[in-house]
Amino acid sequence: DAKTTQPNSMESNEEEPVHLPCNHSTISGTDYIHWYRQLPSQGPEYVIHGLTSNVNNRMASLAIAEDRKSSTLILHRATLRDAAVYYCIFNGVRGSNYKLTFGKGTLLTVNP
Amino acid sequence: GAVVSQHPSRVICKSGTSVKIECRSLDFQATTMFWYRQFPKQSLMLMATSNEGSKATYEQGVEKDKFLINHASLTLSTLTVTSAHPEDSSFYICSASGLTRTEAFFGQGTRLTVV
Numbered sequence: 001d002a003k004t005t006q007p008n009s010m011e012s013n014e015e016e017p018v019h020l021p022c023n024h025s026t027i028s029g030t031d032y033i034h035w036y037r038q039l040p041s042q043g044p045e046y047v048i049h050g051l052t053s054n055v056n057n058r059m060a061s062l063a064i065a066e067d068r069k070s071s072t073l074i075l076h077r078a079t080l081r082d083a084a085v086y087y088c089i090f091n092g093v094r095g096s097n098y099k100l101t102f103g104k105g106t107l108l109t110v111n112p
Numbered sequence: 113g114a115v116v117s118q119h120p121s122r123v124i125c126k127s128g129t130s131v132k133i134e135c136r137s138l139d140f141q142a143t144t145m146f147w148y149r150q151f152p153k154q155s156l157m158l159m160a161t162s163n164e165g166s167k168a169t170y171e172q173g174v175e176k177d178k179f180l181i182n183h184a185s186l187t188l189s190t191l192t193v194t195s196a197h198p199e200d201s202s203f204y205i206c207s208a209s210g211l212t213r214t215e216a217f218f219g220q221g222t223r224l225t226v227v
Binding site: 038087099 | 219
């Protein structure tokens with residue numbers, strides 16, 4: 001199993017940045033780091049993914065440590081709609097067999 | 113982003129009956145689809161991997177005769193819960209990926225309640 005370690009929960013205030021950490025010490029050189037989030041009673045939503053370099057998109061930024069054993073998802077300005085469970089997952093992309101193993105994730109609470 | 117549609121979003125059925133859940137990729141060819149189950153306050157648990165045109169691969173502990181998966185086309189996979197029992201009540205979620213995608217896209221989930 002692809003194991004990641006994330007804090008069970010984190011809390012943030014609205015409009016402030018949020019840094020969600022993830023440890024993935026057993027990651028291999030070809031594994032991608034993915035982040036998904038799940039709002040209550042919904043399916044997971046893709047947030048961002050990366051391999052070695054830091055990545056930015058309209059939702060978030062992904063900072064990847066130089067040794068790739070950890071990464072941080074950065075929400076630059078948290079909103080109430082960002083309250084969700086955030087999952088950090090690593091896996092290789094092997095052709096069409098793209099299998100994700102979910103851990104417990106981090107429950108992010110955003111305070112108004 | 114790509115859209116994966118799951119239907120129905122909610123279903124209530126009587127114990128002993130069968131329920132079919134559909135998962136469609138609306139704007140890309142999904143060569144592989146995955147089915148997950150999620151119990152309250154728990155994470156997603158992968159049940160099976162389905163590849164178009166071939167038999168599904170089930171995770172350990174998942175009964176293939178109870179959870180029938182069909183992936184007959186590149187845009188549709190179905191999960192049928194046969195002879196449902198109250199303990200099968202759960203949130204079922206599908207995801208789809210394709211050869212040109214590096215991320216997976218998830219359906220909105222189906223809340224199954226067996227009474």
